[in-house]
Amino acid sequence: MKGHLLLQDAIRSLFRRAATHRYPAERTATPERLRGKLTYNPEGCTGCCLCTKECPANAIEIITVDKANKQFVMRYHADRCIYCGQCVKNCRFGCLEMPNETWELASLTKTPFTVNYGEDADVERVLAGLVTPEPESTP
Amino acid sequence: MNTVPERFVVPIGPQHPALKEPGHFEFTVDGEQVTAASVRLGYAHRGIEKATEGRNWVQNLYLLERICGICSHIHATAYCLGVEKLAGVTAPPRAQAIRVVVAELERIHSHLLWLGVAAHEAGFDTLFMYSWRDRETVMDILEALTGNRVNYSANLLGGVKFDMTPELQDMILKGLEFLEQRTHDYVAVVTTDATLLQRTRGVGVTSREQVEELGLIGPTARASGALRDLRVESPYAAYADFPIVPVTATEGDLEARFVVRLKELFESYRLIRLILEKLPEGELQARMPRKIKPAETISRVEAPRGELFYFIKSNGTDQPERIKVRTPTLCNLASVCILAVGSQLADVPMILAGVDPCFSCNDRAVSIHSTKLGEKQWTWAQLRQYGIDYYRR
Numbered sequence: 001m002k003g004h005l006l007l008q009d010a011i012r013s014l015f016r017r018a019a020t021h022r023y024p025a026e027r028t029a030t031p032e033r034l035r036g037k038l039t040y041n042p043e044g045c046t047g048c049c050l051c052t053k054e055c056p057a058n059a060i061e062i063i064t065v066d067k068a069n070k071q072f073v074m075r076y077h078a079d080r081c082i083y084c085g086q087c088v089k090n091c092r093f094g095c096l097e098m099p100n101e102t103w104e105l106a107s108l109t110k111t112p113f114t115v116n117y118g119e120d121a122d123v124e125r126v127l128a129g130l131v132t133p134e135p136e137s138t139p
Numbered sequence: 140m141n142t143v144p145e146r147f148v149v150p151i152g153p154q155h156p157a158l159k160e161p162g163h164f165e166f167t168v169d170g171e172q173v174t175a176a177s178v179r180l181g182y183a184h185r186g187i188e189k190a191t192e193g194r195n196w197v198q199n200l201y202l203l204e205r206i207c208g209i210c211s212h213i214h215a216t217a218y219c220l221g222v223e224k225l226a227g228v229t230a231p232p233r234a235q236a237i238r239v240v241v242a243e244l245e246r247i248h249s250h251l252l253w254l255g256v257a258a259h260e261a262g263f264d265t266l267f268m269y270s271w272r273d274r275e276t277v278m279d280i281l282e283a284l285t286g287n288r289v290n291y292s293a294n295l296l297g298g299v300k301f302d303m304t305p306e307l308q309d310m311i312l313k314g315l316e317f318l319e320q321r322t323h324d325y326v327a328v329v330t331t332d333a334t335l336l337q338r339t340r341g342v343g344v345t346s347r348e349q350v351e352e353l354g355l356i357g358p359t360a361r362a363s364g365a366l367r368d369l370r371v372e373s374p375y376a377a378y379a380d381f382p383i384v385p386v387t388a389t390e391g392d393l394e395a396r397f398v399v400r401l402k403e404l405f406e407s408y409r410l411i412r413l414i415l416e417k418l419p420e421g422e423l424q425a426r427m428p429r430k431i432k433p434a435e436t437i438s439r440v441e442a443p444r445g446e447l448f449y450f451i452k453s454n455g456t457d458q459p460e461r462i463k464v465r466t467p468t469l470c471n472l473a474s475v476c477i478l479a480v481g482s483q484l485a486d487v488p489m490i491l492a493g494v495d496p497c498f499s500c501n502d503r504a505v506s507i508h509s510t511k512l513g514e515k516q517w518t519w520a521q522l523r524q525y526g527i528d529y530y531r532r
Contacts, residue, residue: 005327033284084290085300
C-alpha cells in the first residue's frame with residue numbers, strides 16, 4: 001500500500017465512532033485543574049487588594065464596607081476575567097478560588113457577569129448604594 | 140494594438156491567504172509562473188508593545204502570553220526569563236524543568252497543527268483531519284497539566300504555577316506513546332505518499348546560502364542544513380541540564396521541512412520522558428520584587444517557529460519602560476517573496492505555509508526616520524492624521 005498509508009486509516013475509521021463528542025448532549029469529565037468562575041470567601045479577607053493590583057484584566061473590585069471590622073464586598077466581572085488564576089495565587093489568606101465547577105458561562109444579557117460576593121448584609125448595602133465604591137483604576 | 144505584454148498581478152489576501160490570518164501578497168505572473176512577489180503586513184497590529192508600558196510586570200505576563208495563541212507559553216517564558224534576569228532572580232530547577240515540559244508539549248501541539256495546515260494547503264485533507272485529531276491528545280495533556288487548552292498561564296514571574304503529580308506523569312507518558320506511534324506513521328506518509336510528494340519534493344528549495352542571506356531561523360533554516368536552534372546554541376531554562384539533539388536536513392525543500400518538524404517531535408517526546416524521569420525536587424517559585432531597578436536586557440528562546448526575541452527595559456518602577464518583541468515569522472517571511480519567484484502560482488500557498496507563518500504575532504508598527512517626515516516622534520494626533528491621509532490616497 002505504498003503511497004496510500006492513510007487510506008488504511010481512513011477505511012478503518014468508517015467503522016469507528018466519530019472522534020468528536022456530541023457536546024452538550026454528551027459530556028466528558030471536567031479536568032481537575034480547569035479554572036472556572038472565581039469564588040470569594042469574605043472570611044479572612046484583609047482588604048490588601050493584592051488580587052486587584054495584579055489582575056491583568058481589571059476584573060476584580062474590592063469595595064470596603066467597614067475597614068475596621070474587615071467587611072468587604074468583592075465585585076467580580078466574569079466577562080472581563082481571563083481566568084489566569086493570578087489572584088488565587090496572590091491571595092495569602094486563601095479567600096479566592098477558581099473551582100472547575102462553573103465554566104459554562106454564556107448568557108444572553110450582561111447582568112449575570114457582574115457578581116457581588118460577600119456577607120449578605122454587606123452586599124445589600126453595596127447594592128442599595130449606601131457604600132460608594134472607590135473609582136476604578138484605569139488599565 | 141499594444142504589443143508589450145502587460146504585467147498581470149494576482150493579489151492574494153488580505154483575507155486568509157492560505158492561512159486563517161490576514162496578510163496581503165501580490166504576485167506578478169507570466170502565465171502560471173511567478174515573476175515578482177511583494178508582501179504587505181500589519182493587518183493585525185494590536186499595539187501590544189505600547190500596552191505593556193501601562194501595566195505592571197505581572198499583568199504584562201498575561202498580556203504577552205496572548206501575543207500568540209499557539210506558542211503562548213514560549214512568549215511567557217521569554218518574558219519571565221528576561222524579567223528574572225533584570226531582577227537578579229533565578230527560578231528553582233523544578234520550575235525550570237516544568238517550563239521546558241510545557242514548552243515541549245506546546246512544540247508538539249504547534250508542529251502537529253502545522254502538519255495539518257500544510258497538508259490542507261496541499262489538498263490532503265485526510266492528513267489534516269488525522270493530525271488535528273491526534274493534536275487533541277496533546278491538548279488534553281496540556282489541559283490536565285495547566286487547566287487550559289491554549290494560553291496555559293503556567294508561568295509566574297520567578298517560577299511556575301503548576302506542579303507535576305505522578306498521575307499526570309502517567310497520563311503524559313500514555314499520551315506520548317500514542318503520539319509517537321502516530322508520528323512514525325506521519326513520517327512514512329510525508330516521505331512516501333506520491334500525491335503529497337508532488338506538492339513538496341523539490342518545491343521551494345532554500346539553499347544554505349539563502350538561509351544566511353535572508354537570516355532564516357527555526358525549522359525553516361534547519362531544513363536547509365543550518366543548525367539554528369537556541370536550545371543548543373544558547374541553552375535557557377532547563378535545556379542546559381536536559382540537552383536536545385538538533386534535527387537538521389540538507390535538501391531545503393518543503394519535504395525536508397515536513398521531515399524536520401516531524402523528527403523534532405521525536406526529540407520532544409524523548410526530552411519530556413527524560414525530564415519526567417529526572418524531575419528535580421524543590422520549590423516552584425522564587426520570590427520576585429515588585430519593582431525592578433533601571434536596567435535593560437534581552438531574552439531569546441526557541442519558539443516552535445524559530446528564535447523568539449524579547450528586549451526588556453525597566454525604569455525602577457513596577458512597570459516596564461519598553462518591551463520589544465520580535466517573533467520568528469518576521470525573519471522567515473522574506474523567504475516567501477524570494478522563493479515564490481520562479482515557482483508556479485499554485486505552489487505559492489504551500490511555500491507560504493512552509494515557513495509556518497503567524498501574522499498576528501508578527502505585526503508591529505515600525506516608524507522610519509526620514510528627512511521628509513521631519514520629526515522623530517509623532518503625537519497621537521499626528522499618527523491618527525497620517526492614518527487618515529494614508530487611506531485617502
